[in-house]
Amino acid sequence: MPTVQIVLPGNAHSGERAVTTGTTAAELFDANRSVIAARVDGTLRDLAYELRDGDSVEPVTIDSADGLAIVRHSAAHVLAQAVQTLFPEAHLGIGPPITDGFYYDFGVDRPFTPEDLEALEKEMRRIIRDGQRFSRRVVTDDQARSELAHEPFKLELIGLKGAAGVDAETGVEVGAGELTIYDNLDAKSGETCWKDLCRGPHVPSTRHIPVFKLMRTAAAYWRGSEKNPQLQRVYGTAWDSKEALKNHLTMLAEAEKRDHRRLGVELDLFSIPEEIGSGLAVFHPRGGVVRKVLEDYSRRRHEEGGYSFVYTPHATKGQLFEISGHLDWYADAMYPPMELDEGQKYYLKPMNCPMHNLIYRARGRSYRELPLRLFEFGTVYRYEKSGVVHGLTRARGFTQDDAHIYCTLEQMPGELDSLLTFVLNLLRDYGLSDFYLELSTRDPQKSVGTDEEWAEATETLRQAASKQGLDLVLDPGGAAFYGPKISVQAKDAIGRTWQMSTIQVDFQLPQLFDLEYQAADGTRKRPVMIHRALFGSIERFFAVLLEHYAGAFPPWLAPVQVVGIPITDEHVPYLRDVAERLRARGVRVDVDASDDRMQKKIRTAQKQKVPFMLLAGDADATAGAVSFRYRNGEQRNGIPVTDAIDEIVTAIDNRIQV
RNA sequence: GCCGGCGUGGCGCAACUGGCAGCGCACUCGACUUGUAAUCGAGCGGUUAGGGGUUCGAAUCCCCUCGCCGGCUCCA
Numbered sequence: 001m002p003t004v005q006i007v008l009p010g011n012a013h014s015g016e017r018a019v020t021t022g023t024t025a026a027e028l029f030d031a032n033r034s035v036i037a038a039r040v041d042g043t044l045r046d047l048a049y050e051l052r053d054g055d056s057v058e059p060v061t062i063d064s065a066d067g068l069a070i071v072r073h074s075a076a077h078v079l080a081q082a083v084q085t086l087f088p089e090a091h092l093g094i095g096p097p098i099t100d101g102f103y104y105d106f107g108v109d110r111p112f113t114p115e116d117l118e119a120l121e122k123e124m125r126r127i128i129r130d131g132q133r134f135s136r137r138v139v140t141d142d143q144a145r146s147e148l149a150h151e152p153f154k155l156e157l158i159g160l161k162g163a164a165g166v167d168a169e170t171g172v173e174v175g176a177g178e179l180t181i182y183d184n185l186d187a188k189s190g191e192t193c194w195k196d197l198c199r200g201p202h203v204p205s206t207r208h209i210p211v212f213k214l215m216r217t218a219a220a221y222w223r224g225s226e227k228n229p230q231l232q233r234v235y236g237t238a239w240d241s242k243e244a245l246k247n248h249l250t251m252l253a254e255a256e257k258r259d260h261r262r263l264g265v266e267l268d269l270f271s272i273p274e275e276i277g278s279g280l281a282v283f284h285p286r287g288g289v290v291r292k293v294l295e296d297y298s299r300r301r302h303e304e305g306g307y308s309f310v311y312t313p314h315a316t317k318g319q320l321f322e323i324s325g326h327l328d329w330y331a332d333a334m335y336p337p338m339e340l341d342e343g344q345k346y347y348l349k350p351m352n353c354p355m356h357n358l359i360y361r362a363r364g365r366s367y368r369e370l371p372l373r374l375f376e377f378g379t380v381y382r383y384e385k386s387g388v389v390h391g392l393t394r395a396r397g398f399t400q401d402d403a404h405i406y407c408t409l410e411q412m413p414g415e416l417d418s419l420l421t422f423v424l425n426l427l428r429d430y431g432l433s434d435f436y437l438e439l440s441t442r443d444p445q446k447s448v449g450t451d452e453e454w455a456e457a458t459e460t461l462r463q464a465a466s467k468q469g470l471d472l473v474l475d476p477g478g479a480a481f482y483g484p485k486i487s488v489q490a491k492d493a494i495g496r497t498w499q500m501s502t503i504q505v506d507f508q509l510p511q512l513f514d515l516e517y518q519a520a521d522g523t524r525k526r527p528v529m530i531h532r533a534l535f536g537s538i539e540r541f542f543a544v545l546l547e548h549y550a551g552a553f554p555p556w557l558a559p560v561q562v563v564g565i566p567i568t569d570e571h572v573p574y575l576r577d578v579a580e581r582l583r584a585r586g587v588r589v590d591v592d593a594s595d596d597r598m599q600k601k602i603r604t605a606q607k608q609k610v611p612f613m614l615l616a617g618d619a620d621a622t623a624g625a626v627s628f629r630y631r632n633g634e635q636r637n638g639i640p641v642t643d644a645i646d647e648i649v650t651a652i653d654n655r656i657q658v
Numbered sequence: 659g660c661c662g663g664c665g666u667g668g669c670g671c672a673a674c675u676g677g678c679a680g681c682g683c684a685c686u687c688g689a690c691u692u693g694u695a696a697u698c699g700a701g702c703g704g705u706u707a708g709g710g711g712u713u714c715g716a717a718u719c720c721c722c723u724c725g726c727c728g729g730c731u732c733c734a
């Protein structure tokens with residue numbers, strides 16, 4: 001019997017092996033039911049793949065990242081089949097796997113309703129129970145066109161095959177090489193129940209989709225362009241086990257509980273009054289304290305870091321943003337101008353940098369002054385489109401902790417290096433610890449400057465980034481028009497990633513503003529400018545920390561750090577005295593002297609997520625002590641007041657979480 | 659900006675198929691004085707987002723505006 005040689009990498013059963021010609025990957029991994037696909041020479045394949053001489057074959061299990069993506073992709077197919085069963089007139093868009101799930105876009109006459117979703121889930125369960133086989137078939141372009149003649153979007157994709165600019169999601173459908181169609185075959189008769197143009201791979205049969213759930217519907221532009229028609233998108237999630245799905249849903253519920261918009265109301269931190277306008281927030285006293293502490297600490301660190309503090313106005317003549325180029329690039333996203341003084345146009349500022357440049361330019365500069373680091377909490381206004389405004393994270397007015405560093409070309413690498421370290425350490429002080437870096441590079445369509453300048457700036461940034469020993473991922477074409485950037489991405493307590501700080505190198509604005517300094521040799525030279533925001537937006541950073549801590553801020557940030565809870569009214573004066581001593585040490589403390597019962601006061605303080613509750617009754621008062629209750633329900637009784645104060649002050653000073 | 663959904667006291671919600679706008683929390687007042695997550699009672703509070711329309715009658719049906727939510731697009 002003819003055989004082929006294959007390689008099985010890995011430790012347990014590694015090594016070369018001869019198998020009969022015609023052996024499939026499925027037969028190879030027959031023993032392990034959790035294997036749903038194979039990786040052959042690095043490429044993911046269906047289990048039905050016939051092994052060829054020299055193939056290096058690895059199993060792909062259902063609980064691996066690749067395995068889950070395949071399950072989700074297959075679930076998207078089942079969804080599409082269900083849609084076309086219930087809505088035969090629906091046209092197919094694309095249906096890729098995404099983080100935690102999948103979606104599929106459809107061209108339909110009317111949007112899907114929640115009832116439709118239920119019916120679709122039911123139909124999907126039927127298809128999965130049927131155990132239809134996913135069967136791959138290579139087709140020519142002409143064959144595909146004739147089989148999919150009634151699918152206008154798919155025809156468009158066939159036309160795009162292999163063309164430049166096909167995005168990753170579209171690529172799921174057509175890939176780069178040969179075209180393939182996946183037939184869904186009835187388990188018994190082998191009849192084709194449904195088919196879709198798809199690169200695959202897929203699970204062997206619909207029964208290999210253990211658990212899924214349809215989540216929501218939404219409109220989405222065909223191929224991601226707002227010039228194109230909108231399709232109806234159905235989002236779903238799929239997992240390798242019921243438990244995994246349950247964990248996912250629990251995570252979503254947890255995220256909802258932490259939503260900063262919700263906590264902002266519950267904890268009385270901020271609001272976004274309709275009367276002021278969409279995306280324009282006010283901070284209430286409690287939120288104001290948190291914000292003030294955030295800012296004060298940042299100020300102190302910047303002072304220590306050699307920054308100079310500057311202040312600039314909120315409005316300016318349009319000329320400033322003509323010089324900077326912002327009006328060319330971002331006019332649509334700026335508040336429209338006000339006309340004053342006989343037609344003079346004034347804009348609310350969307351950026352601080354041009355104003356900082358004017359400070360630099362206010363007089364001649366010497367190389368001895370560089371690096372010059374200008375820092376400001378500068379409030380900017382951007383006219384965000386109505387559909388994107390979102391709580392504090394996407395607002396129309398927000399405050400950047402904005403710094404611009406002017407330095408010589410030679411100083412730039414060292415400056416970037418220390419800057420990144422400074423930024424990361426400061427973020428760590430606020431309680432974020434899990435980071436990776438992203439390097440955004442030039443988009444030739446949306447940028448100015450020479451190739452050499454961009455190459456140099458990008459390389460310098462890359463080197464500074466790699467020194468930090470963090471993961472560095474590329475974001476091709478993601479840079480702003482004037483220079484490449486590094487952004488710090490931070491993971492929060494429930495694993496979500498937020499873009500935090502950005503550091504951008506800029507050769508352009510110094511030119512546009514004709515910035516100069518006099519060098520040691522007496523010549524005039526152009527400084528390099530580094531843009532840097534640490535929080536990005538203070539409002540947004542506030543929201544991220546609020547969600548990260550689920551409202552339970554560490555004591556140094558908590559709006560109210562201590563609440564005194566008397567057992568009876570008689571103990572109020574005693575606690576007021578303790579509170580006075582705490583206040584003298586700078587602690588934010590309240591005594592709950594309301595006529596609620598003690599238990600109710602505990603509940604109130606607990607719901608407000610106050611880090612320390614200090615209780616006192618007769619026993620404590622006679623002993624000159626207090627009893628702690630912490631947010632986790634723990635208690636420590638009879639602590640001498642001096643010790644209690646020290647414990648609290650120490651926790652605050654060291655910025656530890658309790 | 660686009661698609662869909664939703665706007666009822668400060669907050670969370672109820673009110674059939676068009677028929678007296680109600681509940682809980684919060685708040686105010688009174689009583690109670692209690693050792694680790696809700697004491698009892700009374701009271702205040704709404705032109706049902708705003709405007710227009712249909713109807714004998716609109717929170718409810720229709721139209722417009724504003725706002726919010728989920729996505730898409732965008733994010734210097």
